[in-house]
């Protein structure tokens with residue numbers, strides 16, 4: 001997409017990534033894609049804020065050249081050295097020999113490791129300003145949202161916040177860069193998926209950041225991924241607060257059911273359990289972990305207070321993809337859930353023990369469980385339905 005002038009002299013010069021299937025090699029972006037937002041600020045001096053992944057360097061160069069003579073760049077601000085932001089750095093640097101690199105003290109160290117850069121950059125600390133002549137750039141450090149060197153860049157005169165990975169989302173920008181031109185519920189889902197996949201592990205640094213910027217006047221938020229917010233910027237901060245609250249235990253009165261099944265025994269139980277939950281009018285999301293990528297399951301686990309896990313026994317243990325989803329939930333600090341377990345086994349069992357073991361450090365409380373041998377009988381299915389109904393009752397506030 002062609003560059004867009006977001007404010008007088010401030011341009012989006014980002015690129016859409018239609019190629020990458022798994023972001024960070026882990027998170028499915030097959031359906032969503034992602035964009036690397038790079039920004040140009042033209043004042044007396046010109047600054048480029050963040051770049052793109054290396055394989056899209058040529059496209060980024062074209063974007064920049066559409067707006068300015070790349071050789072005339074005065075500054076390259078590195079909000080983050082992760083290669084989805086700075087992969088294009090060494091080539092851009094060659095084309096912009098007089099551009100001074102700007103980053104935090106930790107950026108300086110990391111540039112050597114990632115890009116072989118060992119000359120001195122312009123080091124900035126929290127609150128420092130850089131003059132572009134008739135405008136200032138102010139830097140707001142945000143260690144561990146997402147890496148230790150991460151920072152935001154703020155333009156006080158425009159009240160514009162280049163927010164780096166914070167407030168970012170998956171998704172392409174085909175035809176428009178502004179959030180208000182897309183479906184808001186879809187954006188919320190893709191921002192939540194990005195939040196829980198990428199930054200939720202760092203819930204304390206995110207919480208500190210929200211407090212730190214709470215009194216910064218912001219008219220526009222320009223993150224490194226996903227659309228730019230020129231309306232409803234407070235909504236973004238509210239979403240982040242909501243998601244942090246969910247992570248710390250104040251989740252919705254709703255249930256996520258994750259399961260897998262080799263020969264449909266556990267799957268038949270799943271249907272009965274689900275019927276039980278729904279009979280109590282408690283919202284339910286069901287995921288077959290063999291078919292749905294974990295990046296789509298984590299948002300539901302984060303937002304909902306109840307988790308029901310269905311797993312057959314596999315080689316004396318939990319079915320591996322089920323265990324994997326729970327391990328991811330632990331990694332993303334999804335703690336303090338009420339949990340129920342069901343499944344089928346053939347002889348000695350072991351899935352439930354594996355489950356109990358996994359959830360202990362996560363402070364998930366196992367309140368109900370049901371295991372059957374082989375195919376569930378009619379009575380087993382009735383018990384499974386009762387389990388679902390009972391569990392749904394427990395997660396309603398009145399039953400807590």
Ligand SMILES: Cc1cc2nc3c(=O)[nH]c(=O)nc-3n(C[C@H](O)[C@H](O)[C@H](O)COP(=O)(O)O)c2cc1C
Nearest residue numbers: 261262263264265266312315316345346347348349
């Ligand atoms: C590859 C494989 C490994 C299994 N390992 C065990 C095991 O270690 N212990 C056990 O009790 N049952 C084991 N079983 C039996 C299953 O747990 C049993 O068939 C169960 O009903 C499968 O449920 P499902 O139809 O939902 O997949 C295994 C089955 C398969 C196919």
Ligand SMILES: [Fe+2]
Nearest residue numbers: 080082146165
């Ligand atoms: Fe990052």
Ligand SMILES: [Fe+2]
Nearest residue numbers: 084085165224
């Ligand atoms: Fe990023």
